[in-house]
Amino acid sequence: MSAATVTATASDARIPLRGHLRHTGALIRRNLLWIRQDPESMFDALLMPVVFTLLFVYVFGGSIGLALGGGQDGYVQYVIPGMIAMMSMTLSQGVGTGFSQDFNSGVMDRFRSLPIGRGSVLFAKITVELLRMLFATTVLMIVAVLVGFHIHHWGGLLAAVGLSAVFASSIMWVFLTLGVILKNAQSVQAMGFLVLFPLQFGSSIFAPTNSMPGWLQTFTDYNPLSTLADAARGLMVGGPVAHDLWVTLGWSVAITAIAAPYAIHKFRTKS
Amino acid sequence: MTRIDKNSSGGENAVTVRGMVKHYGETKALDGVDLDVREGTVMGVLGPNGAGKTTLVRILSTLLSPDAGQATVAGYDVLRQPRQLRRVIGLTGQYASVDEKLPGWENLYMIGRLLDLPRKDARARADELLERFSLTDAAKRPASTYSGGMRRRLDLAASMIGRPQVLFLDEPTTGLDPRTRNEVWDEVKAMVGDGVTVLLTTQYMEEAEQLASELTVVDRGKVIAGGGIEELKAKVGGRTLRVRPADPVQLRPLAAALDELGITGLATTTVDADSGTVLVPVLSDEQLTAVVSAVTARGITLSSITTELPSLDEVFLSLTGHRAGAPQDTVPADTREEVAV
Numbered sequence: 001m002s003a004a005t006v007t008a009t010a011s012d013a014r015i016p017l018r019g020h021l022r023h024t025g026a027l028i029r030r031n032l033l034w035i036r037q038d039p040e041s042m043f044d045a046l047l048m049p050v051v052f053t054l055l056f057v058y059v060f061g062g063s064i065g066l067a068l069g070g071g072q073d074g075y076v077q078y079v080i081p082g083m084i085a086m087m088s089m090t091l092s093q094g095v096g097t098g099f100s101q102d103f104n105s106g107v108m109d110r111f112r113s114l115p116i117g118r119g120s121v122l123f124a125k126i127t128v129e130l131l132r133m134l135f136a137t138t139v140l141m142i143v144a145v146l147v148g149f150h151i152h153h154w155g156g157l158l159a160a161v162g163l164s165a166v167f168a169s170s171i172m173w174v175f176l177t178l179g180v181i182l183k184n185a186q187s188v189q190a191m192g193f194l195v196l197f198p199l200q201f202g203s204s205i206f207a208p209t210n211s212m213p214g215w216l217q218t219f220t221d222y223n224p225l226s227t228l229a230d231a232a233r234g235l236m237v238g239g240p241v242a243h244d245l246w247v248t249l250g251w252s253v254a255i256t257a258i259a260a261p262y263a264i265h266k267f268r269t270k271s
Numbered sequence: 272m273t274r275i276d277k278n279s280s281g282g283e284n285a286v287t288v289r290g291m292v293k294h295y296g297e298t299k300a301l302d303g304v305d306l307d308v309r310e311g312t313v314m315g316v317l318g319p320n321g322a323g324k325t326t327l328v329r330i331l332s333t334l335l336s337p338d339a340g341q342a343t344v345a346g347y348d349v350l351r352q353p354r355q356l357r358r359v360i361g362l363t364g365q366y367a368s369v370d371e372k373l374p375g376w377e378n379l380y381m382i383g384r385l386l387d388l389p390r391k392d393a394r395a396r397a398d399e400l401l402e403r404f405s406l407t408d409a410a411k412r413p414a415s416t417y418s419g420g421m422r423r424r425l426d427l428a429a430s431m432i433g434r435p436q437v438l439f440l441d442e443p444t445t446g447l448d449p450r451t452r453n454e455v456w457d458e459v460k461a462m463v464g465d466g467v468t469v470l471l472t473t474q475y476m477e478e479a480e481q482l483a484s485e486l487t488v489v490d491r492g493k494v495i496a497g498g499g500i501e502e503l504k505a506k507v508g509g510r511t512l513r514v515r516p517a518d519p520v521q522l523r524p525l526a527a528a529l530d531e532l533g534i535t536g537l538a539t540t541t542v543d544a545d546s547g548t549v550l551v552p553v554l555s556d557e558q559l560t561a562v563v564s565a566v567t568a569r570g571i572t573l574s575s576i577t578t579e580l581p582s583l584d585e586v587f588l589s590l591t592g593h594r595a596g597a598p599q600d601t602v603p604a605d606t607r608e609e610v611a612v
Contacts, residue, residue: 019387022387023385027381030370030373033372037413106368107370109334110369113332113334114357114382114386115354115386116385
């Protein structure tokens with residue numbers, strides 16, 4: 001190899017932005033093809049909003065609604081914005097398990113031996129999972145309207161979905177990290193549940209927190225899922241929004257700032 | 272630009288490894304490995320499981336960082352120029368694989384795009400390679416439905432998309448049946464014909480003989496022998512002739528006749544009564560001819576005569592005095608003396 005060609009290829013070491021977009025695009029296409037090959041992988045995004053909405057509205061809706069003072073219909077207005085917050089968390093897990101599978105199947109070694117930015121693989125996964133989340137949210141809103149949810153203004157609904165997506169993309173970095181450091185997809189899922197359950201139920205998603213013991217209320221007040229649910233509620237149904245909105249965005253930025261560089265670092269150095 | 276070494280013959284080294292060390296806790300996967308692969312040649316790295324072959328390939332393809340030592344591939348330093356290096360290598364291995372859920376064509380197209388081929392070129396390259404590796408009919412099926420041989424061919428096609436200068440094949444035929452293995456060998460030979468430099472790891476002497484021009488034998492993270500294939504084969508005792516008399520009664524007379532020839536390679540003439548054959552180690556074609564004439568002179572009718580390459584175990588026994596992967600002290604001293612080269 002002559003010195004000239006070496007210099008020419010050496011200058012290619014930095015990947016231009018267009019290159020990153022091309023790589024991310026190719027990987028997004030890959031993840032979308034997965035769904036086409038295996039439509040069952042969409043079952044969770046399709047069924048979870050249906051099952052959870054029906055369960056909560058018809059099992060707990062009556063009694064919690066009574067306490068709220070609005071009956072079952074009042075509870076529908078309360079819980080649907082919370083469900084958007086819940087699903088953003090639950091579906092985020094998919095990035096971790098999917099990532100873990102890629103490592104174990106060896107396809108990740110192929111990617112890592114190619115001249116692409118490490119971030120492309122991560123961004124592609126996050127993008128596809130956000131698309132899945134939008135699909136699930138659409139299903140949720142259809143079910144919600146069927147059980148009696150009133151969409152007051154579309155702008156508020158879109159803002160609530162957008163906020164959930166922002167928060168979800170920050171949480172996905174945490175699950176990506178789990179996907180990189182844990183041995184297999186089952187461990188990622190088990191660990192995910194341990195993280196998810198206390199956060200989801202120890203929040204204002206399903207019920208108002210004012211009847212909870214003081215120490216738990218302190219937890220729920222700081223729980224980003226509470227602020228996300230309350231912000232979504234404010235945006236979709238009405239009521240104060242600003243404080244919860246800013247706290248949720250603050251959490252999103254903080255989680256991303258810590259988890260994203262860590263995930264990329266772990267991904268780079270994993271052997 | 273780091274260039275460690277030039278080969279004495281004037282051809283440049285496509286791969287140069289110096290003092291490569293990688294430890295996993297107490298296990299020394301690589302314990303000071305040196306290796307040179309000349310451009311356009313096929314280097315076979317022969318060793319048992321756990322010898323460090325895969326660790327070496329993973330370091331050379333930038334998937335793993337060494338604890339010590341340095342290496343260049345196609346002139347690029349594995350540690351300092353990983354991105355440039357990735358552009359000129361292809362990798363097919365036990366680990367790096369295709370996406371099982373994607374159809375064959377989609378796998379190749381995706382890799383083409385990841386290697387910055389324009390859409391049109393990536394499509395054309397995918398079609399071309401599927402054709403070349405006889406996978407056109409299976410182009411639209413998910414790779415998970417492929418047979419073992421088809422999978423390996425798709426792996427090979429995937430590693431050829433970027434027209435690599437150096438190709439790493441990590442145990443390309445492990446787990447394949449003999450017929451499929453031959454298919455993969457043919458493909459690899461065709462790729463070598465295109466001028467690619469290949470570093471091949473294998474557990475089989477036969478595979479190394481089929482594909483490689485030079486051989487490096489590794490054991491427990493160390494290079495224990497290296498050189499041309501013929502040179503090493505001579506060193507480890509060449510081939511073994513397996514001679515079967517048509518009439519089993521003639522087994523003993525046959526053995527006696529061959530024993531009289533006084534051929535002593537790695538071992539002496541032995542009778543394998545279970546299979547009704549006599550085993551004769553031969554080092555040269557002349558010795559093979561002598562065996563045939565001796566049999567003819569005695570008027571013994573043969574039903575078959577086959578040549579066998581030494582197994583990995585025999586290679587190791589003759590090179591190191593111990594079985595592949597086994598600790599040295601498990602072989603009694605007298606055995607070692609007997610097989611010393």
